[in-house]
Amino acid sequence: MKSIEEKVHLPDPQTQFLVHPLDLPGARKEFLAGWWLGIVATPQVYTALLAFFWAVSNNYVTPVLVPxxxxxxxxxxxxKLTRGAWDYIPRKRHDMDRRMTAMTIVASLIKSLALFVGLLVFMAWTANQDFVPGFSAYPLGMGAAIVLIMAGELVVKLVRRRSVVVIxxxxxxxxxxxxxxxxxxxxxxxRELAPVDLLPGAAILAGVWLSWLLFSxxxxxxxHG
Structure with a gap:
């Protein structure tokens, strides 16, 4: 049987069997690009974009569909970029459990700050507008749903004792x-909102979050096979 020639120089399996794309110069750029795009493709950023477009559009469709x-x-x-980065490495050598503490914290901060800014900009803009009382219900319902979902996920991770992710x-x-x-x-x-007013926005967010989980x-x- 002919041996397969490696197109990428991998670390010696005797010294480092498991390999991550960050270990390889050729794969690192693709992985980081995919990581940044992955942050954009999250429910938190979606809600932040929705809040922004809700403020600048004049209908109920654009803020949902465009983001x-x-x-x-x-x-x-x-x-696609992330998959390409992992393709540099044979699957049996994938370091799927590599701890990336700094990147994990940075990603969490970016997503949460994006949502923070999006909601505050939206509310600052709408505060002096003559809108119907329920105009703010969708983004606020989504924001409230995110808090509940994130709290639930945090409890699950506390039980599993994933310290870095929990922080x-x-x-x-x-x-x-x-x-x-x-x-x-x-x-x-x-313009106070009753809990029932928040349900449509919360339902949209729940659908987006579920789709994101299934996609991930x-x-x-x-x-990784």
Whole structure:
């Protein structure tokens, strides 16, 4: 049987059997590009974009569809780049459990700060506008749903004792919760929202989050077999 010639120089398996794309100059650029696009293709950034487009558009369709198209494209490109980066490495040598503490924390901060800014900009713009009381219900419903989902995920990770992920998720949850709390707090008098008003936005976010989870799991299986 002919031996297969490696096109990429991998570390000696005797000294480092498991390899991550960050270990290889050729794969590192693709992996980092996919990582950045993966941040864009998250429910938090989607909600931040929705809040922005909700403020600048004059209908209920554009704020939902335009951010959705943007995050879908980012997710597709990011997944393609990430898959290409892992393809440099034989699957049996994939270091899937590599701890990337700094990148994990940075990603959490970027996503939470994006949502923080998006919600506050939206509420600052709408505060002096003559809109119907339910105009803010969609983005605020999505924000409230994100807080609940993130809190649930944090509890699960606490049970599993994933210390690094827990720290970054706790920071992210705190930032997002403060943003949502402020957004509700600056609602003008007469525009208070009942819990039922938040349900449509929460339902949209739940659907986006579920789709994101399924997509992430499918891509992980494709990348690592």
């Amino acid at each position: 959705l198209v943007m995050v879908v494209i980012a997710g597709w490109l990011g997944a 970054s998720d706790a920071i992210s949850l705190a930032v997002v919760a403060v943003a949502v709390w402020i957004a509700f707090g600056v609602l003008p008098a007469g 799991q499918r891509e992980a299986q494709r990348n």
